[in-house]
Amino acid sequence: MTSRPELQAPPEIFYNDGEARKYTSSSRIIEIQAKLSERALELLALPSDDVPKILLDIGCGSGLSGETLTDNGHQWIGLDISQSMLDVALEREVEGDLVLSDMGQGLGLRPGVIDGAISISAVQWLCNADKSSHEPRIRLKAFFGSLYRCLARGARAVLQVYPENLAQRELILGFAMRAGFSGGVVVDYPHSTKSRKEYLVLTCGPPSLSSAAPRGKGEDGESWSDEDSSVDEDNQSICVSDRHRPRKKQKLNKKMKGREWVLRKKEQMRRKGNAVPTDTKYTARKRKARF
Amino acid sequence: MLSSNIKGVANGFPLLIEVEKVVEKQVDFNEDFLRNLFVKIEWKALVEASRTIGYTELPENAESSMLDSDEFLRKFHHALVELHLEEGALVCPESGRKFPVNKGIPNMLLHEDEV
Numbered sequence A: 001m002t003s004r005p006e007l008q009a010p011p012e013i014f015y016n017d018g019e020a021r022k023y024t025s026s027s028r029i030i031e032i033q034a035k036l037s038e039r040a041l042e043l044l045a046l047p048s049d050d051v052p053k054i055l056l057d058i059g060c061g062s063g064l065s066g067e068t069l070t071d072n073g074h075q076w077i078g079l080d081i082s083q084s085m086l087d088v089a090l091e092r093e094v095e096g097d098l099v100l101s102d103m104g105q106g107l108g109l110r111p112g113v114i115d116g117a118i119s120i121s122a123v124q125w126l127c128n129a130d131k132s133s134h135e136p137r138i139r140l141k142a143f144f145g146s147l148y149r150c151l152a153r154g155a156r157a158v159l160q161v162y163p164e165n166l167a168q169r170e171l172i173l174g175f176a177m178r179a180g181f182s183g184g185v186v187v188d189y190p191h192s193t194k195s196r197k198e199y200l201v202l203t204c205g206p207p208s209l210s211s212a213a214p215r216g217k218g219e220d221g222e223s224w225s226d227e228d229s230s231v232d233e234d235n236q237s238i239c240v241s242d243r244h245r246p247r248k249k250q251k252l253n254k255k256m257k258g259r260e261w262v263l264r265k266k267e268q269m270r271r272k273g274n275a276v277p278t279d280t281k282y283t284a285r286k287r288k289a290r291f
Numbered sequence B: 001m002l003s004s005n006i007k008g009v010a011n012g013f014p015l016l017i018e019v020e021k022v023v024e025k026q027v028d029f030n031e032d033f034l035r036n037l038f039v040k041i042e043w044k045a046l047v048e049a050s051r052t053i054g055y056t057e058l059p060e061n062a063e064s065s066m067l068d069s070d071e072f073l074r075k076f077h078h079a080l081v082e083l084h085l086e087e088g089a090l091v092c093p094e095s096g097r098k099f100p101v102n103k104g105i106p107n108m109l110l111h112e113d114e115v
Helices: A017-025 A027-044 A064-071 A083-091 A123-127 A136-150 A166-178 A249-253 A258-272 B031-038 B043-052 B064-068 B070-082
Strands: A054-058 A075-080 A097-100 A114-120 A151-161 A182-188 A197-203 B016-024 B083-091 B098-102
Touching (some): A017 A083, A027 A114, A027 A151, A064 A114, A083 A097, A123 A166, A136 A151, A136 A166, A166 A182, B043 B070, B070 B083
Parallel strands (some): A054 A075, A075 A097
Antiparallel strands (some): A151 A197, B083 B098
């Protein structure tokens, strides 16, 4: 895919003045970012006691995601590597405190002060070596290590990522686990290529009941269209990190489609005007084991 | 809240402040937020930081019992969230490395040899 910005240039160069302005003035991107950060905040599962929390927005860019945090009454600190993006954020007068920093060099925050962290479409940048001194593994390690340190015990970090491939996702997840996080990947709309979104939901400390991965949206494959945002809670299911996924799951999905399905298809074909055999008691009947 | 993370620096906190310009912003006062934050703050560092940017009304020592007084909370709030360093620099207490602050944004980028 050439449309991936990570492959074109390093972030501090790719998001130059023009690109930063373009990014922030596109209503489509604003909407997506708002939706993503809304969802990330939901996955953070902060206690609902109306006390403002200090959140971290890693790769805050022009503060689009931070606006959602402000709307929900939280204080936030935004980190980004692109000066141009932060300039735009200043112009838009966002509420959060902005810091120009590179997440691959570690976050540089005091231990235990942050109540939660979100990151929208940023962590996959770490997997690229943009300078000769960059080594993705070391940068990922530094990032997750410092993230773990600055989060309070039991705090969550929700990182929305676009991994390029399976190996990259494994790599990111592996380093998160090594840093001491527990948690897994939550996939929203896994059947859609376009609106598929992956969230790493990480919890500081050992696994517990409260750190079980929340459910992804639209995993039943019915309501994954972009317009359909009214997915109810029942339509969600769990997607655990890859190494815990039961092997048998795939087999179950390949189950036969059944008589009902065949009848429906035949009806469809009839409506199209195709020649379709009449429905009898033999239609879609199961064969005997010794055929 | 920031600390320096240059390699080999064991205690990069607190960062010293070099002031060129400080602005005051009005921020809504929220008691619960301050109470929660109080335990996480290193009080000495905050007092020192607010002194360098010219706000001297914070008491030298603070205890959690003081959180009940409204006057104390107001001062705490003012020092913590309403005072912003607009132009200047943050200086690492150990290595002396300067992180410039422009338009309120500290530049914490490190050079390649410092990672």
